[in-house]
Amino acid sequence: MGSGFSYEISHRDEKSLARVGTISTPHGQIQTPAFIPVGTKATVKSVLPESMRDLGAQALLANAYHLYLQPGPDILDEAGGLAKFMNWDGPTITDSGGFQVLSLGVGFKKVLAMDAKTFRSDEVIAGNKERLAHVDDEGVTFKSHLDGSMHRFTPEISMQVQHQIGADIIFAFDECTTLHNTRRYQEVAMQRTYNWGLRCLDEHKRLTDVRSDKPYQALFGVIQGAQYEDLRKKAATDFAAMTSSDISYDGFGIGGALDKDSLGTIVKWVNEILPENKPKHLLGIGAPEDLFVGVENGIDTFDCVLASRIARTSAVYTMEGRFNLSNAAYKRDFNPIDDECDCYTCTHYTRAYLHHVFRGKEIIAATLATIHNERYIVRLVDQMRQALLDGNFWDMKADFLGRYKHKSGQSND
Numbered sequence: 485m486g487s488g489f490s491y492e493i494s495h496r497d498e499k500s501l502a503r504v505g506t507i508s509t510p511h512g513q514i515q516t517p518a519f520i521p522v523g524t525k526a527t528v529k530s531v532l533p534e535s536m537r538d539l540g541a542q543a544l545l546a547n548a549y550h551l552y553l554q555p556g557p558d559i560l561d562e563a564g565g566l567a568k569f570m571n572w573d574g575p576t577i578t579d580s581g582g583f584q585v586l587s588l589g590v591g592f593k594k595v596l597a598m599d600a601k602t603f604r605s606d607e608v609i610a611g612n613k614e615r616l617a618h619v620d621d622e623g624v625t626f627k628s629h630l631d632g633s634m635h636r637f638t639p640e641i642s643m644q645v646q647h648q649i650g651a652d653i654i655f656a657f658d659e660c661t662t663l664h665n666t667r668r669y670q671e672v673a674m675q676r677t678y679n680w681g682l683r684c685l686d687e688h689k690r691l692t693d694v695r696s697d698k699p700y701q702a703l704f705g706v707i708q709g710a711q712y713e714d715l716r717k718k719a720a721t722d723f724a725a726m727t728s729s730d731i732s733y734d735g736f737g738i739g740g741a742l743d744k745d746s747l748g749t750i751v752k753w754v755n756e757i758l759p760e761n762k763p764k765h766l767l768g769i770g771a772p773e774d775l776f777v778g779v780e781n782g783i784d785t786f787d788c789v790l791a792s793r794i795a796r797t798s799a800v801y802t803m804e805g806r807f808n809l810s811n812a813a814y815k816r817d818f819n820p821i822d823d824e825c826d827c828y829t830c831t832h833y834t835r836a837y838l839h840h841v842f843r844g845k846e847i848i849a850a851t852l853a854t855i856h857n858e859r860y861i862v863r864l865v866d867q868m869r870q871a872l873l874d875g876n877f878w879d880m881k882a883d884f885l886g887r888y889k890h891k892s893g894q895s896n897d
């Protein structure tokens with residue numbers, strides 16, 4: 485471990501893998517478990533960084549693929565790193581770009597939403613989409629979704645890009661598969677991700693030494709293996725033990741194909757093997773009911789675009805479930821979105837006003853709904869952390885799920 489990064493556990497749940505802790509980075513601390521809002525292109529769409537701080541966000545996660553294409557990682561480096569560039573006074577995270585680059589290849593929307601049973605083929609391409617990415621043992625060649633130009637990511641390039649972007653926590657470059665891939669393909673991809681994991685450590689060590697004037701960046705390995713118990717456990721065992729250039733991973737991300745029904749099982753397989761004293765991040769999961777499953781199986785941090793993405797379509801969370809503000813039922817509803825919410829939107833605006841600005845396609849609609857949804861998810865995980873400390877996590881979970889009406893098919897956009 486390098487200077488400026490650490491993880492300390494302050495409390496453990498007796499009945500599960502859940503724990504409470506603190507991640508320390510050069511740009512500040514994250515009290516865990518925590519939800520990390522996503523600002524893909526170094527902005528949480530429609531919301532000021534100050535508002536994100538006010539609503540309780542402890543850190544923000546951006547995407548290396550998008551920032552690599554625009555404005556380019558050299559710009560962020562010159563600006564003094566991601567946090568300074570986007571006026572965010574706190575820790576930042578980037579994901580490696582592997583998911584975004586590889587999803588160009590198969591056109592998958594969201595791994596969690598996929599039905600593993602429908603079909604399994606390594607050649608699946610959604611909706612006649614052109615295949616935009618090709619993976620080989622050295623890396624991935626892909627076509628920019630912006631201008632069609634050709635690019636190549638390798639483990640080394642991903643590390644170089646993420647060092648230039650300068651987030652406090654960065655991820656190893658991995659091959660993200662889908663539930664549609666065959667078992668044989670999952671094995672090949674896992675071996676590739678293992679080899680890339682070693683190369684990421686080497687390049688990360690080299691860059692950390694070369695750029696020793698920069699704040700330390702923690703590197704997390706990514707555990708793949710789709711829905712297969714043996715593959716997930718092997719990946720966890722391999723990455724936990726992995727060392728190269730005399731360094732090992734500072735933490736771990738759990739990624740890839742995660743079916744909603746098996747999410748908890750898979751996370752548990754992996755977290756029972758990974759070292760307890762290192763932080764675990766669950767990549768791209770953020771539906772309320774899934775956050776409980778993650779926390780009780782030992783996840784410390786989450787990121788997901790869901791809360792902000794659905795907010796822009798007028799879908800908002802409440803303690804009773806989700807609803808759409810555009811619905812005519814809210815035209816004369818002068819209550820807040822959720823009368824138990826303490827966010828800026830709920831303390832200043834009514835459903836009727838929000839209905840009006842959504843119907844009128846006013847820009848403020850996205851801002852107000854995003855502030856509410858991000859606050860809702862950040863606070864929900866904060867409440868889980870407090871419940872763990874108070875010893876009533878399981879009662880809190882039962883109360884929440886008893887009230888929250890989850891409509892099937894709505895949680896994974």
Ligand SMILES: [Zn+2]
Pocket residue numbers: 821822825826827828829830831855856857859
């Ligand atoms: Zn609110």
